Amino acid sequence: MQKTRKRYIFEIIGILLALLWISPFYLMIVNAIKTKREIFTNTVKPPEEFTFENFIQAFEELSFVQTFFNSVLVTILSVAVILFLSALAAYALSRNGSKISGFIFFIFVAAMLIPFQSVMIPLVSLFGKADMLNFYGLIFMYLGFGCSLSIFLYHGALKGISKSLDEAATIDGCNKFQVFWYIIFPLLKPISVTVGILNVIWIWNDFLLPSLVIGGDGTETIPLKLFNFFGQYTKQWHLALAGLTISIIPVIIAYFVAQKHIIKGVSEGAVK
Amino acid sequence: MKSKDFSFWLFLSPAMIGLGLVVLIPLLYGFYYSFTDWDGVNQTEFIGMRNYINILSDQDFLYSLWFTFKFSIVSVIVINVMGLGLAMLVTSYIKSKNILRTIFFMPNLIGGLILGFIWQFVFTKVFDAVGRMTGIGWLQGWLSDTQTGFWGMVILMSWQMAGYIMIIYIAYLENVPKDLLEAAEIDGANAIQRFRNITFPLVAPAFTVSLFLTLSNAFKIYDQNLSLTNGGPFNSTTMVSMDIVDTAFKMNQMASAQAKAVIFFMIVAIISLTQVYINKKREVEM
Numbered sequence: 001m002q003k004t005r006k007r008y009i010f011e012i013i014g015i016l017l018a019l020l021w022i023s024p025f026y027l028m029i030v031n032a033i034k035t036k037r038e039i040f041t042n043t044v045k046p047p048e049e050f051t052f053e054n055f056i057q058a059f060e061e062l063s064f065v066q067t068f069f070n071s072v073l074v075t076i077l078s079v080a081v082i083l084f085l086s087a088l089a090a091y092a093l094s095r096n097g098s099k100i101s102g103f104i105f106f107i108f109v110a111a112m113l114i115p116f117q118s119v120m121i122p123l124v125s126l127f128g129k130a131d132m133l134n135f136y137g138l139i140f141m142y143l144g145f146g147c148s149l150s151i152f153l154y155h156g157a158l159k160g161i162s163k164s165l166d167e168a169a170t171i172d173g174c175n176k177f178q179v180f181w182y183i184i185f186p187l188l189k190p191i192s193v194t195v196g197i198l199n200v201i202w203i204w205n206d207f208l209l210p211s212l213v214i215g216g217d218g219t220e221t222i223p224l225k226l227f228n229f230f231g232q233y234t235k236q237w238h239l240a241l242a243g244l245t246i247s248i249i250p251v252i253i254a255y256f257v258a259q260k261h262i263i264k265g266v267s268e269g270a271v272k
Numbered sequence: 273m274k275s276k277d278f279s280f281w282l283f284l285s286p287a288m289i290g291l292g293l294v295v296l297i298p299l300l301y302g303f304y305y306s307f308t309d310w311d312g313v314n315q316t317e318f319i320g321m322r323n324y325i326n327i328l329s330d331q332d333f334l335y336s337l338w339f340t341f342k343f344s345i346v347s348v349i350v351i352n353v354m355g356l357g358l359a360m361l362v363t364s365y366i367k368s369k370n371i372l373r374t375i376f377f378m379p380n381l382i383g384g385l386i387l388g389f390i391w392q393f394v395f396t397k398v399f400d401a402v403g404r405m406t407g408i409g410w411l412q413g414w415l416s417d418t419q420t421g422f423w424g425m426v427i428l429m430s431w432q433m434a435g436y437i438m439i440i441y442i443a444y445l446e447n448v449p450k451d452l453l454e455a456a457e458i459d460g461a462n463a464i465q466r467f468r469n470i471t472f473p474l475v476a477p478a479f480t481v482s483l484f485l486t487l488s489n490a491f492k493i494y495d496q497n498l499s500l501t502n503g504g505p506f507n508s509t510t511m512v513s514m515d516i517v518d519t520a521f522k523m524n525q526m527a528s529a530q531a532k533a534v535i536f537f538m539i540v541a542i543i544s545l546t547q548v549y550i551n552k553k554r555e556v557e558m
């Protein structure tokens with residue numbers, strides 16, 4: 001009897017907290033469908049008159065189809081490059097017991113301690129001189145920043161894959177790359193999901209690096225475009241909020257589709 | 273695969289080149305630039321420790337460092353208390369735990385820039401409107417002074433990160449054996465005793481992970497700072513990252529910004545190495 005009452009109290013606390021938690025999203029959406037004037041007279045309650053004008057204007061000014069496509073392209077290409085090359089490097093490192101292999105692995109792991117801000121100035125300068133402050137330069141930079149954690153996670157998973165598999169495949173006539181591509185990489189699929197999710201969340205939302213590397217030529221990703229859009233409409237909250245809502249929708253959809261994988265991936269990535 | 277093998281180096285080289293060109297070489301250049309009068313364009317001259325000496329009298333930088341420390345400490349405490357609380361709530365017997373987990377984690381997936389803009393609206397417009405309706409004074413004028421800017425940042429950061437830390441605590445809490453807790457309950461241990469003597473020791477490693485993760489994340493914060501307060505009013509909420517970015521790319525004082533970046537690197541390295549040290553020590557004890 002006492003136990004059920006306690007459970008109900010926890011249940012109510014949980015629901016109240018959850019409502020508080022999503023209230024900023026609620027406030028964003030209800031105000032995004034109000035007229036500019038109504039935001040000032042009625043900020044908290046749902047609107048008296050709906051308008052979708054804000055969304056249409058924000059959608060156009062963000063060139064959202066193009067911007068969304070840019071974000072998708074940068075994220076997918078970068079993550080594909082990171083996954084493939086990190087798995088390949090981790091495989092080479094894990095199948096070689098020499099001191100030099102251990103040292104290289106140590107360098108990759110130690111590089112995780114280096115914060116972006118401590119290398120960004122020379123990075124921009126060096127890549128600027130090489131004329132690589134563009135879309136391709138950005139993807140290469142994501143490889144450089146992303147490979148450490150990815151190699152670390154792959155390396156851990158590779159310990160659990162027996163070397164006798166490699167040997168059997170070699171006897172059957174596979175060369176080293178074929179062993180990796182046909183035998184090892186498919187077995188790494190669970191950890192690839194984790195590594196992929198962690199990198200997608202990071203790259204999709206990243207702002208500072210792309211703001212220093214690309215822009216001004218129609219290749220802006222969502223955060224960049226949104227930042228410029230927001231700067232233009234600082235005092236026009238009806239448009240700004242509509243723009244924010246549009247930008248968030250793809251993330252929310254992805255979250256509800258792949259929720260289990262995302263939470264599992266994030267938890268594995270953090271605990272290791 | 274032998275080190276002499278061509279394929280070993282072939283497999284390894286793309287990632288090594290990536291790390292080298294993007295992280296390691298810029299890091300070394302960065303150390304070098306911090307001892308010169310480099311301005312990003314012209315030839316440079318070696319000026320020894322002068323950039324570092326100038327930083328020691330740079331009030332703005334020292335202030336941002338102090339402000340960032342305060343912000344990090346307060347955030348770490350709030351986030352971890354909230355994260356652990358939420359984790360205990362959603363691992364209890366309640367029915368709605370799955371949907372609650374989903375909701376608490378949601379802000380973590382959205383970029384800090386977007387979240388900061390949303391909260392800018394909540395603090396400046398919604399708080400103000402509610403304050404006017406109810407006549408509560410402290411709800412009005414948020415983000416217009418240093419104090420509300422500070423707490424605004426703490427609220428934003430906690431809202432974003434508590435769900436993430438919750439996930440980490442959940443991973444450890446689910447490892448606490450249920451039968452052990454039940455046995456203790458039958459033996460007459462109350463909830464507090466059970467938490468202190470069973471749950472807490474088993475969850476202790478999660479504290480190290482979470483504390484350091486939040487500490488270094490809070491210390492490195494940039495996007496949220498940019499979108500929520502943009503350092504204002506009068507640069508009084510500018511944190512270290514923003515100070516470095518502004519010095520470099522707004523004022524074009526590259527060498528001086530890089531010296532700040534080296535100091536920043538050392539602080540972050542000390543935080544991370546302390547964590548590595550504590551983890552190693554615990555592994556030995558276990």
